[in-house]
Amino acid sequence: MTAFTAKVAAARAAAGLSRRTRAGGGTTLPGKLLLRMAPDAIERMTARLADGSVVISATNGKTTTAKMLAALLEPERRLCRNTAGANLESGVASALLHCDGADLGVFEVDEAALPAVAARLRPRATVLGNLFRDQLDRYGELEAIAARWHQMTAALPAGSQLVRNGDDPLVASLENEGETLTFGIDDEGSALAEMPHASDSKWCPNCGTRLSYERVYLGHMGDWSCPGCGRRRPRLDVWADTLDPLGLDGTRFVLRTPVGDADVELPMPGLYNVYNALAAAAAACAVGGVDVGRMAKGLERFDAAFGRFERLRVGDRDAVLLLAKNPAGANELIRTLATDPSPKQLLVALNDRIADGRDISWIWDVDFELLAGHTQGVVTAGTRAAEMAMRLKYGGVGGERLEVAGGIDAGLDRALAGGEGPVYLLGTYTAMLELRAVLERRGVVRPYWEAA
Secondary structure (H helix, E strand, C coil), X not given: CCHHHHHHHHHHHHHHHHHHCCCCCCCCHHHHHHHXXXXXHHHXXXXXXXXXXXXXXXXXXXXXXXXXXXXXXXXXXXXXXXXXXXXXHHHHHHHHCCCCCCCEEEEECCCCCXXXXXXXXXXXXXXXXXXXXXXXXXXXXXXXXXXXXXXXXXXXXXXXXXEEECCCHHHHCCCCCCCEEEEEECCHHHCCCCCCCCCCCCECCCCCCECEEEEEEECCEXXXXXXXXXXXXXXXXXXXXXXXXXXXXXXXXXXXXXXEEEEEEECCCCHHHHHHHHHHHHHHHHHCCCCHHHHHHHHHCCCXXXXXXXXXXXXXXXXXXXXXXXXXXXXXXXXXHCCCCCCEEEEEECXXXXXXXXXXXXXXXXXXXXXXXXXXXXXXXXXXXXXXXXXXXXXXXXXXXXXXXXXXXXXXXXXHHXXXXXXXXXXXXXXXXXXXXXXXXXXXXXXXXXXX
16 A cells, blocks of 8 residues: 555545544545645546546536536546535545546536636636625635636646636636637526626726626626727627526526537526526536537436525425525525515525625625515524524515524524425525534435535
8 A cells, every 4th residue: 555545545534434423524624634644635636537627616506517517427427526515625635535436527616716726636627607796705806706717717728628607707708728618698588677786797807997788697797798998798609598487497498509409498497597507518518428418408307406496395394495695696596586476485594604704794785675575474593693684674574474583493493384385495605504404403304415
């Protein structure tokens, strides 16, 4: 046994111990341990993947996109994935510990960690979904992340492909010397009447002029152009048109790709999931070997990633678990829920732990007002339950049936006890994990590292 093999064995043992003692999922600690013992472990283990790696990053949607891409590639390819959302260097290293026999890596990567992880993985394809305001106390302003991504894409190795969202001006402006595939939406019927008030990136990343939009689809994403320097949305290689929203059941659209077109009925609602599907389809084109029919079937069979419109049965009630962690993502969730006007029973869980961002002022940029008059009852929970209730009260949501539970466990019980029909469980990142932990103790779900 070589010294490196012994270190890998020790880290694998730590992963097993972590799960047996229920200290965690073994998704982060083993990788930290391995990188402490062997700082070049990611490079060494990645070299064993014959077909290289694909990395996926975005503010919103990277977990879902990675899972969608896996659905398009498996079972023909043996994949190595970090399925449980551990998307820093330690999470990628932990995933690689369990990938004997895999030929391709598909890794979601935190947007701030992406440059360092990409430098280690030297990916064959880099998929960049979107940039929205998120955890400003951790990430800084959007332009700071975009500048790091710009340096990263410019340094990608020769032959590495860039897969970018053409509808996001900050992402569309990223380039490298290799092949680039651009995806987006081209559908007049899906355009918003005006740009949302909480849109983040309204200025040309090249000259600073305020952008003009032929169509706005989601946040600051759409068919954009700059009156100052003439930059505009790049030509789309993979796109969706003829969109037909099916309420909370999903979206029907025509998928256009360089390898053909196909009708798709995606069982996930909301334009943001159409963008995730397009990113996955474009990534599959970059990897190669997947025809458009297989793409359509893979997307139509897709099951939600944990906490991302995850449908559950809790006792005698249906429940839907939804991650809401920043203004753009939360607004799209609210907009999607509002497509079904029936009154809803809600639990809104707001935490302010480090992984959520300690600054919760973003909740005032979320359009909870769209749910006013459409709720049976609303319960708030989490470390900032009182502030969440205040925001909802000012938004006219809940009325006399708005109550503060505080604890996640109690909040879940009170939400389940009220109203009729499905209960919608909205939570920030750590709140969502706490909700799943409660549901796991009740036998409703498996641990998130198994369910992903």
